Amino acid sequence: MKTSSANFLAPSMLVALLLARPVAAQQNQPNQPGQQVPPGNQAPAGQTPAGQKVQPGQQGLQGGQVQPTQLQAGMGADSGLQTAVQAAVTNYANLQQALAEVGLSQADLVQAGLLKNPQFFFQFRHPDRAGLINNTEYSVSIDLLDALQVALRRRVAGTALQAAQARLQEAVGQVIARTQGAWYDVLAQQQIVALEESVLTASQAATDLAQRQFEAGNISDLDYDRQKAESDTIRLELTQSRSDLDIARHKLAMLMGSDTPTGSDQTVPAVPAEAWDGRALEALALQNRGSMVAARLQPGVYQGQVRLARQQAGLGEVRLGFDREQETDGVTVVGPFIQFNLPIFNHNQGAIQTAQAQLQSSQLQLMATERTVRLEVQTALEQVRRAQQAAAILTNSLLPTRTRIVQLSLLHYNNMQLSVYQLLSDRQMQLETSKMAVQAQRDYWQSRSELTRAVGGQLPAGK
Amino acid sequence: MSNRRNFLSHVGAAVAGGALASSLKPLEAAAATHAAPGRPVPVVTPNGSSLPYTMEGGWKVFHLVAEPVKRELTPGFLVNCWGYNGQTPGPTIEVFEGDKVRIFVTNKLREKTSVHWHGVLLPNGMDGVTGLTQKGIQPGQTYRYEFVIDQPAATLMYHPHSDEMTQMAMGMMGFFIIHPRVAYSPTVDRDFAIFLAEWDIKPGTATPNPFQMTDFNYFTFNAKCWPGTDPLVVRQGQRVRIRYGNLTMDSHPIHLHGYVFHHTGTTGGRIPQSAWMPDDTVNVPVGSTRDIEFVADRPGDWALHCHKVHHTMNGMVHDLPVLLGVKQDDVGDTINKVVPGYMPMGDNGMADMDGMDMGRPRNTVPMATQGPYDYIEMGGMFTVLKVRSHLTSYADPGWYQQPHGTAATLVSSDAEAAPVAETFTCPMHPDVVSTHPGKCPRCGMTLVPRKH
Numbered sequence: 001m002k003t004s005s006a007n008f009l010a011p012s013m014l015v016a017l018l019l020a021r022p023v024a025a026q027q028n029q030p031n032q033p034g035q036q037v038p039p040g041n042q043a044p045a046g047q048t049p050a051g052q053k054v055q056p057g058q059q060g061l062q063g064g065q066v067q068p069t070q071l072q073a074g075m076g077a078d079s080g081l082q083t084a085v086q087a088a089v090t091n092y093a094n095l096q097q098a099l100a101e102v103g104l105s106q107a108d109l110v111q112a113g114l115l116k117n118p119q120f121f122f123q124f125r126h127p128d129r130a131g132l133i134n135n136t137e138y139s140v141s142i143d144l145l146d147a148l149q150v151a152l153r154r155r156v157a158g159t160a161l162q163a164a165q166a167r168l169q170e171a172v173g174q175v176i177a178r179t180q181g182a183w184y185d186v187l188a189q190q191q192i193v194a195l196e197e198s199v200l201t202a203s204q205a206a207t208d209l210a211q212r213q214f215e216a217g218n219i220s221d222l223d224y225d226r227q228k229a230e231s232d233t234i235r236l237e238l239t240q241s242r243s244d245l246d247i248a249r250h251k252l253a254m255l256m257g258s259d260t261p262t263g264s265d266q267t268v269p270a271v272p273a274e275a276w277d278g279r280a281l282e283a284l285a286l287q288n289r290g291s292m293v294a295a296r297l298q299p300g301v302y303q304g305q306v307r308l309a310r311q312q313a314g315l316g317e318v319r320l321g322f323d324r325e326q327e328t329d330g331v332t333v334v335g336p337f338i339q340f341n342l343p344i345f346n347h348n349q350g351a352i353q354t355a356q357a358q359l360q361s362s363q364l365q366l367m368a369t370e371r372t373v374r375l376e377v378q379t380a381l382e383q384v385r386r387a388q389q390a391a392a393i394l395t396n397s398l399l400p401t402r403t404r405i406v407q408l409s410l411l412h413y414n415n416m417q418l419s420v421y422q423l424l425s426d427r428q429m430q431l432e433t434s435k436m437a438v439q440a441q442r443d444y445w446q447s448r449s450e451l452t453r454a455v456g457g458q459l460p461a462g463k
Numbered sequence: 464m465s466n467r468r469n470f471l472s473h474v475g476a477a478v479a480g481g482a483l484a485s486s487l488k489p490l491e492a493a494a495a496t497h498a499a500p501g502r503p504v505p506v507v508t509p510n511g512s513s514l515p516y517t518m519e520g521g522w523k524v525f526h527l528v529a530e531p532v533k534r535e536l537t538p539g540f541l542v543n544c545w546g547y548n549g550q551t552p553g554p555t556i557e558v559f560e561g562d563k564v565r566i567f568v569t570n571k572l573r574e575k576t577s578v579h580w581h582g583v584l585l586p587n588g589m590d591g592v593t594g595l596t597q598k599g600i601q602p603g604q605t606y607r608y609e610f611v612i613d614q615p616a617a618t619l620m621y622h623p624h625s626d627e628m629t630q631m632a633m634g635m636m637g638f639f640i641i642h643p644r645v646a647y648s649p650t651v652d653r654d655f656a657i658f659l660a661e662w663d664i665k666p667g668t669a670t671p672n673p674f675q676m677t678d679f680n681y682f683t684f685n686a687k688c689w690p691g692t693d694p695l696v697v698r699q700g701q702r703v704r705i706r707y708g709n710l711t712m713d714s715h716p717i718h719l720h721g722y723v724f725h726h727t728g729t730t731g732g733r734i735p736q737s738a739w740m741p742d743d744t745v746n747v748p749v750g751s752t753r754d755i756e757f758v759a760d761r762p763g764d765w766a767l768h769c770h771k772v773h774h775t776m777n778g779m780v781h782d783l784p785v786l787l788g789v790k791q792d793d794v795g796d797t798i799n800k801v802v803p804g805y806m807p808m809g810d811n812g813m814a815d816m817d818g819m820d821m822g823r824p825r826n827t828v829p830m831a832t833q834g835p836y837d838y839i840e841m842g843g844m845f846t847v848l849k850v851r852s853h854l855t856s857y858a859d860p861g862w863y864q865q866p867h868g869t870a871a872t873l874v875s876s877d878a879e880a881a882p883v884a885e886t887f888t889c890p891m892h893p894d895v896v897s898t899h900p901g902k903c904p905r906c907g908m909t910l911v912p913r914k915h
Contacts, residue, residue, distance in 0.1 A: 202801040208794045209786075218785040408667075410804050414821040416813065416830060417666040419783045420798070420805075427802050 080264050081183050084256055088179035089172055091257030098164075098171035105157070105164035112157035116146045119319065125328075132328035139337065141321020149311060156304030163297040170290030173453045175255070180449035182252040187268045188442035189245040192435050196238045199431045202424045203231035209420065227421075268441040271391040274462025278381050281455050285377045286370060288456025295362070295369040302359035309351040314343030373454070380451035387444035394437040402430040497652050497701065503642040506555055506706070507857075508656045509693035509846070510685045514554035522565045522609070525556055527578065529600075529623070529635065530571035536683060537691030537777065537842070540828045542662070543670045544686065545572060545633035551686045552658040552708075553637030556621065558612050560644050566608045568600060575599030575625050578608065580639055581710075581750070582619035582730045585610035593625035600625075616643040617732040618656070618706040618752040632673035634660065634686055636710045647733060651756060652701035657684045659747060659769075659844065661711040666778055667824040676712060678781060682774040682843035689775070689845035690832045694859055695767065697759045699852040704756045705767075709747040715774065718744040719755075719848065721765040728754030744770055759850045764863040769844035777828050777842030786810050814840060835862040888913040 088094055118140055125135040210227040213219045249261035256262060286292050319339040326332045409426040412418035452459040506513060516525045532546035547553030558564055570576050577600055579591035589610045593599040600606045619639040623630040638656045660683045663675035684692050697703050704727070707717055725739035730752045734740075747753045768775050791807035799805045804821075817831050817838040831838040851860050887910035889895040889903035901910050 198801060201797065205794050205797045205801065208797070209784075209789070209791065212789045212791070212794070213784060213786065216788040218787065218789065406802065408824065410802060411822050412666055412824050413805070415666070415778075415823050415827060416783065416808070417778065417780050417824060417827070420786075420807075421784060423802060423805065424798065 078266070078269075080266055081180065084183050084252065084262070085176050085179045087256035087258070088175050091255065093257060094175045094255060095168065095171050098168040102161070102164045102168050105161040109154070109157040109161050112153040113150065115150060116143045118142045119321070121321075121323075127328045133326070133330055135326065135328045137323065137325035139321050139323035141319040141337070141339070143317045144320040144338075145311065145315060145318040145340075149308060152304055152308060152311075156301055156308065159297050159300045159304065163294040163301065166290040166293035166297065168290070169457075170294065173290060173457050176457070177449045177453035179252070179255045181446045182248065182255055183264075184268060184442050184445045184449075185248045186245070186252050186263060187266055188438050189241065189248045190263065191267055191438045193238070193241050193245050195431050195435045195438070196234070196241050199428050200231065200234050200238050202428050202431070203234045206421055206424045207231040268438055268445060271388055271395070271441055271444045272462075273388070273392075275385075276381060276451075276460070276462050278378055280460075281381060281451070282374050282377050284458070284460070285373045285455040288458060289373050289454075290456070291369055292373055292456075295366040298362040299359055299366065302355055302362050305355040306352060306359060309348050309355045312348040312351065314341060314346040314348045316341035376454040377451070380447060380454045383447035384444065384451050387440055387447050391437065391440040391444055394433065394440050399430075399433050399437055402426075402433045406430050497650065501645055503646040504651060504654050506557055506638070506640055506654045506656050507695075508552075508555045508638065508658075508685060509695060510687045510691070511550060511552060511656075511658075512554050514548065514556050519565070522563045523558060524565045524567070526567045526569070527553060527621075527637075528569045528571055529576050529578075532634065534634065534686050535691065536662075536681060536686060537688040537828050540688070540691075540777075540826060541669060542664060543633075545630060545635050546686075547635065547637055551634030551636075552660070553621070553635070555638040555640060555656055557640050557642060559642045560612055560614070560616055562612045564608075564610055564612060567605055568608065569605040570600040570602055572630075573602055575601050576623050576630060576635075577606075577625045578621050579624040580608070580610075580619065580621050582617060582752075583610065583612075583639060583641075584614045591624050612641055614641065615732045616641045616647070617730060618708065618728055618754055619730060620658075620708045620710060620752065622710055629673040631710055632662075632671055632675070634671075636660070636708070638706070638708055640706070643733075649702055649756075651704040653695075653697045653759075654704045654706070655695050656706045656708070657717075657846075658686070659684065659707060659709045659711055659715050659717075660686055661713065661774075664778075666780075666827050669826050679712070680779050680781075681777060682715075682769060684844055684846055688777050688828070689768075689842050690839075692846035694764075694847045694849045696849045696851070696854065696857045696860060698854045699762050699850050700758065700760055702756060702758050703848075704754055706752060706754045707745065707747045708752045709749055711749060713771070714746055714748045715844065716744045716746045716770045717767070717844070718770040719757075719765060719767050721761050721763060721848075722757045722759070724755040724757035726753060727756045728752070759848070762850045762852055762863065763865070765848040765850065766841075767846050767848050768841065773843075775841045775843045775845045777830065783809070787812065814838075886913045887911060 092099065119142070120138065120140050122138040123136070127133070127135070207227050207230075210219060210224045214221060214224040246261065249263055252262045253260060317340065319337075321337050321339075322334070323337050324332065324334040406423075406426050409418055409423045413420060413423045448459070514525050514527070516523045518524070527547045528549075529545070529547055530549070532544045532549055532551050533541055534544045534546070534551050535541050544551045556566070566578070568576075568578050575593065577591045577593040577597060580589070588596055589608050590596045591608065597606070617640075619641065620636060621639045622636040636658060638658065640656065661679040662681040662683065663672040663679050664670070664681055665672070681688060687693070695703075695705070705719075705724075706728070707715075709715055720743075723741050723743055724745075725741055726745055727734055727736075727739055730750075733754075742755075745753050745755050773779050773781075786807075786809035789810050791810050795805065795807035798807075813830075817840065823829070828842070830842070831840040833839070849860055849863065851863075854860060884898070887897045887900050889906065889908055889910055891908055892903055892905050895903050895905065895910075896913060897910055902908065903910060
């Protein structure tokens with residue numbers, strides 16, 4: 001049987017993987033801590049418990065129908081974002097470690113289904129005196145224990161593969177969330193730079209006017225320098241914002257596996273009024289999160305390894321064979337033989353205890369993972385709510401008020417009730433508030449991406 | 464002593480009965496230019512009125528009601544004031560030497576008040592100083608003041624002496640005028656009373672700031688700003704008296720164009736004629752009154768205004784940047800991109816905005832109004848003395864039509880070609896300028912024509 005030397009998913013395979021349902025949904029019953037893999041889920045050799053054949057060179061397909069899940073969730077009709085995410089998840093560098101783990105698990109599964117080769121023994125001995133024939137002996141034997149353990153080994157390896165695939169799904173979710181976050185960062189930063197450029201224009205106009213006043217002898221150098229310091233400060237902020245934009249573009253490009261900094265002419269979308277029930281999202285996360293699926297599967301793997309270690313019980317190999325010897329006097333003796341270690345000193349205690357410790361650790365890890373998943377959901381949900389509230393106040397109240405202030409300031413200025421500096425200052429405040437609104441929108445969409453990841457990639461529609 | 468029911472019925476009768484010797488509004492002029500000799504003419508309080516009275520047993524009975532008042536300082540500018548009998552300043556009280564005066568004061572404010580009769584010589588208990596000479600008049604209460612006018616004629620005032628900072632800043636004041644039993648000679652044909660006031664009313668607001676001490680932005684004659692001030696209409700040849708009262712925080716030099724008048728009275732009474740001071744500007748100190756008199760023998764529309772120039776601006780803001788001499792065209796274009804609708808102003812002075820209607824903040828007034836020739840960039844303490852040779856009434860006769868050849872006329876629109884009187888200067892000392900040729904007083908060099 002040939003195994004492929006390329007133990008990593010091809011990009012197309014990976015996209016299909018991403019579009020598949022989460023691992024837990026494909027099992028008849030999700031594994032609970034300490035639960036043995038049910039008989040119905042024990043797959044024949046070369047198959048995952050889900051029943052999909054795994055051929056060498058064809059790794060990772062989960063089967064199941066293609067559903068719009070992780071890639072489409074939360075992106076709506078934003079084709080730019082979809083393109084970015086698609087590029088990121090098909091960028092091998094982002095999932096290197098998880099892909100490697102899946103490849104190794106796949107190799108382990110193949111290996112687990114293979115029997116040890118029978119052993120052939122032959123010896124030839126020449127007598128030291130005449131009149132006798134050569135002594136020849138040959139035997140053929142197999143490792144009986146190995147044959148008896150194949151099924152269990154396959155089940156264990158299959159479960160480990162499922163766990164690895166679940167962890168891959170978790171990693172994909174993280175890449176998607178990071179890419180979405182990076183995308184919204186680019187959009188927001190572009191808008192912020194544009195707003196700050198307007199702020200600088202206003203401030204520089206004020207400084208220009210102050211300089212002319214100074215040259216005409218109408219203000220002091222102190223007053224002029226104060227104005228200049230203000231516009232220099234704004235210019236410094238703009239420089240930093242432009243740099244932040246550059247960094248954001250590079251970060252997005254790196255995620256997408258591109259050498260060219262990536263931008264877009266889109267703006268950050270408005271924040272919708274939607275709400276979720278935290279407990280319902282927690283339940284969803286516990287069911288769908290790759291890390292939870294993997295954590296639930298892992299005890300099954302170690303349970304299997306405990307059984308395998310117990311079955312070994314210090315016997316080593318249990319060789320069952322057939323031996324034929326022709327002796328020097330021409331007598332031929334034939335017959336079966338069995339060979340094994342006597343478990344006097346070594347009952348394979350070490351391996352058993354190791355497996356038991358790993359089982360216990362995995363059970364504790366399951367509890368810890370559940371706590372972590374719940375916390376991530378609640379934290380992400382709270383961040384979404386916070387950003388929603390901020391966006392609502394900014395968009396519905398503060399920004400309209402600032403806009404009215406500018407209109408009223410212009411009215412007062414036109415009636416010589418207000419100085420041009422105050423008018424420009426009011427306009428700058430309006431632009432700064434617009435910037436805060438963009439930041440709140442960005443925060444919302446980034447935290448929504450994180451919430452989608454936290455619940456396992458499928459965020460239900462909010463109310 | 465009148466009880467409350469009798470008092471109210473007397474007041475009702477007085478109102479229903481119309482004017483007595485005290486007029487409710489300016490007299491309609493008859494064919495006569497001059498007043499009948501002997502009896503003083505009633506006082507005209509432009510944009511105001513005099514307080515009616517009733518006679519009860521030889522007492523002249525007046526009733527003042529201290530209350531909140533809404534006053535339109537100039538069309539479109541409504542202000543929340545406090546005053547008396549629905550107006551600020553309060554109605555002018557006119558009495559004669561020797562009168563027995565009884566004044567009921569009802570308080571419809573929400574805090575206590577009192578009335579001080581500024582300059583009136585009276586019993587200490589009638590002086591109206593809350594806490595010192597009487598209890599404050601609580602909201603809803605009515606107090607009675609009674610005294611005999613035991614002093615020569617004078618222009619006096621009345622105002623609160625309880626929380627004065629607030630109540631006077633809100634407009635509570637009025638004239639108390641003592642007429643002589645026999646009119647002074649020379650007889651005055653028209654007698655005007657103008658109360659000066661200052662207000663701090665931020666743009667877009669309607670309530671004066673009583674805490675303001677120095678930075679006021681509205682200035683009024685009888686609680687009116689130009690163009691809301693009524694003109695002083697007189698017939699040519701009439702002798703005119705103008706009385707000024709000042710209870711503001713500043714003195715006000717009131718200047719009359721076209722005339723030399725005499726200072727004829729103060730809060731202390733009539734100035735002897737031998738001591739009359741000729742002037743064209745009378746400085747009215749805080750807490751004082753000043754009377755001036757002149758004969759209106761020069762027809763025309765004569766400006767009458769405070770000569771502190773900020774006091775003739777409406778809503779003047781005092782912390783605008785000085786942009787005189789600052790070229791703004793290009794930077795104005797830049798600012799316009801950031802603030803659409805912006806236009807530069809102030810580099811050539813403040814007259815740039817004449818006639819431009821770009822909208823106004825609520826409850827504010829234009830900086831200038833259209834006059835017969837151009838925009839009159841005035842407001843505040845500004846009015847017009849309108850002297851006409853023919854009048855059928857003292858209603859506003861409109862703008863004065865200047866006789867041909869008596870008005871300033873345009874000669875040239877080219878400043879460079881305009882004729883300029885020749886002057887001479889010293890080549891060594893350019894600051895030495897003379898209107899005729901000669902020698903430099905410093906160095907003796909011959910003066911040369913100065914290039915313009």
